[in-house]
Amino acid sequence: MANAEVHPASWPAAPDDWPHLVRPTIDEVRGLGAALAVATAVLNLSNRLAES
Template identity: 65%
Template sequence: MLLQWEPAAQAGWDVTARLGLATIDAHLASWPCAPDYWPQLVRPTVHEVTGLCSALRVATAALELANRLAES
């Protein structure tokens, strides 16, 4: 997961969250003009993406195991 932040034009921060996958870079969320406490704003998204990545790892391992068993 990539978090990008830069000063907003007027005040605060422009924050973007992206998820880099094998073939694409998926846009997850944007927080334009987020206040200085933006880390608290993005924490739920970071937590959800971390859980999603864990679930994808488990699903990938299960699929790979199923494919190996099918080949045996």
């Protein structure tokens, strides 16, 4: 997974001011933070297991 190529999502029909269209809710931001924390913990555990 560390070598996987990541492609960001695109929206070709979006106007030039598209960042103004995207406004995450508090719950979405909290969910993303929680998901990133879990993913970080899993990757750290995986790295420790791979080293041992």
